[in-house]
Amino acid sequence: MTDKVEPLVQLLWADDDSTDALEALADYLDDANFQLERAVDYQSAINKLEENGGIQSLLLDVILPKARGSGSLAYDLGITLADRAAERGVKSIVFLTVVRRSEVVDKYNELVSKYPDVEFSYFDKTRLLEKHVLENMFHCLRTTKSGVPEARND
């Protein structure tokens, strides 16, 4: 897909669709040189962040089940996950969701101002296959405030 070889980035993708309807996106991410880990709920995403200190980027949905086989009373558990990930040193956080940004704008802006060193981006899932959107999303997943992907040393 890309002509030049991009540096390998360790990516956690937290979305219940990541092993379901959107599983095909995983191949795309593989091809774009992301070392991918997937979590289908909030709890397993937190576990993966704790187990793997090297995760550099997080791709996530705003709507996430709390644990395997459950829903979540909070409709925006993804925002909480982003907060936890930023706290743990993830430098690039990209939302991919059908939730309109205006619905979570206060909490999103709060995250952005709370973590000035973290690069946050927001993508609409219904526009994912429009021209250049996937490529822009991959670019954001690779972008940090310092400009290059950084290895974490937790």
Next chain:
Amino acid sequence: MINFLPWLIVAFILIILVLRFVQPELVYSFRQVLVKIGMRKVFLDRKERREDLSAMYNRLLVKDFRYETLGHDWNYALKRVNKMRELYSTLDLQRGDVAGIDDDERKPQVCIIELANLLSNLGDHVKPERDIHHPTVKADEILRLVGNSIKREGEALQKDNEVEAWFIENPMSIEQTIEIMIAAVFGLAYRQQAEARHAQPEVAGNLGFSFRKPAVLKPKDVS
């Protein structure tokens, strides 16, 4: 020579119909697999830089969010609630155009119908329990709370006729209706979890959980 093809087609349709009503989960699992295969094809085509595939992708996305509500166990219900929220967000008229979904197909009210089905399935399996008799927050109180939370400015709604007048003047959104129904789904799902725990046989050393009325401590016990 007898042509078996029409008979095979009829038999296939019959099998599908029987499955639809006897084992509907199988049919819908099959449908989920088809959505997954469709998505894979869309992404492969995208990789080959074919034409804009957003329309097909979005149709598959909505198909994935929306399949008939079948289950009644609590973890199915809670998972389904998330899909309903995603379906609503996709079909919400506040959102701009969605490629592949025409305006006449954008019916976010289907979420109300699906949640009603989910509540119906959960309701079928509720066991009446004599010991569950907490005070109830009545519908008028719930509406008053919703109205006052939305209203924020001016005097708070107090009397029932004020609540009625306010909701007629400011119709409840589909999303608000959905959230009230989701609250009911969560309530019933938690109740089902409590029933399931209660039904587990007690074993020695098990710190048993009971959803029955909690023991009331008498003053002498507190000390």
